[in-house]
Amino acid sequence: MAEKDPIKVCVTGAAGQIAYSLLYQVAKGQVFGDDQPIILTLLDIPPMMPVLQGVVMELDDCAFSLLREVIPTSDEAVAFKDIDAAMLVGAMPRREGMERKDLLAANVKIFKSQGKSLDANAKKTVKVVVVGNPANTNALICKKYAPSIPAENFSCLTRLDQNRAKAQIAGRVGVTIDSVKNVIIWGNHSSTQFPDVSHGTVSVKGTAVPVSEAVKDDNWIKNEFIKTVQQRGAAVIKARKLSSAMSAAKATGDHMRDWFKGTPQGEYTSMGIVSDGSYGIEAGLVYSFPVTIDKSGKYTIVQGLEVDTFAREKMDATANELKQEMTTALEVCSD
Numbered sequence: 001m002a003e004k005d006p007i008k009v010c011v012t013g014a015a016g017q018i019a020y021s022l023l024y025q026v027a028k029g030q031v032f033g034d035d036q037p038i039i040l041t042l043l044d045i046p047p048m049m050p051v052l053q054g055v056v057m058e059l060d061d062c063a064f065s066l067l068r069e070v071i072p073t074s075d076e077a078v079a080f081k082d083i084d085a086a087m088l089v090g091a092m093p094r095r096e097g098m099e100r101k102d103l104l105a106a107n108v109k110i111f112k113s114q115g116k117s118l119d120a121n122a123k124k125t126v127k128v129v130v131v132g133n134p135a136n137t138n139a140l141i142c143k144k145y146a147p148s149i150p151a152e153n154f155s156c157l158t159r160l161d162q163n164r165a166k167a168q169i170a171g172r173v174g175v176t177i178d179s180v181k182n183v184i185i186w187g188n189h190s191s192t193q194f195p196d197v198s199h200g201t202v203s204v205k206g207t208a209v210p211v212s213e214a215v216k217d218d219n220w221i222k223n224e225f226i227k228t229v230q231q232r233g234a235a236v237i238k239a240r241k242l243s244s245a246m247s248a249a250k251a252t253g254d255h256m257r258d259w260f261k262g263t264p265q266g267e268y269t270s271m272g273i274v275s276d277g278s279y280g281i282e283a284g285l286v287y288s289f290p291v292t293i294d295k296s297g298k299y300t301i302v303q304g305l306e307v308d309t310f311a312r313e314k315m316d317a318t319a320n321e322l323k324q325e326m327t328t329a330l331e332v333c334s335d
């Protein structure tokens with residue numbers, strides 16, 4: 001069979017710790033398919049170019065069959081030229097004691113600049129995932145400054161939160177991770193996010209049962225579980241003195257793989273996307289919703305899920321935080 005044409009994939013923050021795990025997955029074929037040749041563009045800031053050269057050497061030394069070319073650069077125009085996918089990781093990470101919103105002023109300007117450059121240089125079909133924090137609001141700004149690219153091509157990563165939530169449930173029930181399905185992350189990738197298992201299932205001895213039936217402890221679900229997932233990023237920072245990197249890279253790969261290849265039959269996944277007003281969330285906010293994705297890469301928000309008073313309060317609280325972040329970000333970007 002004829003070889004596929006290569007796709008061009010950009011990873012920013014390419015000299016950083018998330019990229020170090022992410023690049024392996026992309027170049028190995030674990031994200032875009034094991035028959036999909038890749039051209040990688042790697043963006044970082046000028047002082048990091050010597051480090052990035054080391055990453056390029058290692059990519060060479062991995063001898064990946066699918067990797068056709070690697071283009072390291074500190075020039076956004078070069079990094080984004082004709083790309084099909086952008087994984088926007090590059091940004092300042094949070095240190096112990098900081099909230100993600102403390103990063104906003106520093107990081108949001110990066111995404112204004114990158115939005116403009118994506119608009120000028122990337123394919124109009126480019127799919128963009130923002131990982132750098134505050135991820136939702138950075139994605140909103142990136143989209144705003146790239147008006148020629150459809151809004152639905154911009155997303156932010158909440159898959160790490162979803163993976164964390166699934167792992168907590170699987171551990172509690174004592175089942176494998178793949179037994180847990182349709183756990184939802186609503187809202188912001190922050191400590192206000194709402195990890196919601198009320199529509200999820202756990203396969204116990206071959207039968208799918210509601211999560212609450214498998215866990216048998218609603219108090220744990222409503223309190224400790226939610227808090228653990230909301231605070232997991234901070235817990236990893238406290239332990240490692242560095243933020244999550246291996247798990248963030250894995251989640252970024254999961255997000256892009258599902259976006260390009262589609263979600264499994266009967267399952268949905270959570271992505272930060274531009275709200276269309278579904279579930280009463282203000283249109284235009286980048287908010288994490290449950291979506292299904294078809295084989296052509298088109299996502300649809302899962303509709304009709306019941307929202308009780310407990311959920312409504314949590315979904316609105318995280319939306320309110322996003323509204324405040326948006327206001328601050330627009331102020332920062334207006335100069």
Ligand SMILES: NC(=O)C1=CN([C@@H]2O[C@H](COP(=O)(O)OP(=O)(O)OC[C@H]3O[C@@H](n4cnc5c(N)ncnc54)[C@H](O)[C@@H]3O)[C@@H](O)[C@H]2O)C=CC1
Pocket residue numbers: 012013014015016017018019043044045048089090091092093094110130131132133135157158160161189243244245248
């Ligand atoms: N959404 C999520 O689930 C998660 C998000 N993150 C966020 O991802 C970001 C990256 O984290 P790490 O890789 O651990 O940080 P890191 O500090 O190891 O690497 C970041 C890299 O970005 C580069 N960079 C900074 N400004 C840039 C620019 N304008 N253009 C291109 N590159 C630029 C830096 O030079 C550095 O090499 C942080 O903002 C972190 O908070 C981290 C984990 C999970």
Ligand SMILES: O=C(O)CCC(=O)C(=O)O
Pocket residue numbers: 093094100133160232233234236243244
């Ligand atoms: O928590 C942070 O600020 C950095 C890492 C992160 O976003 C996470 O681990 O969820």
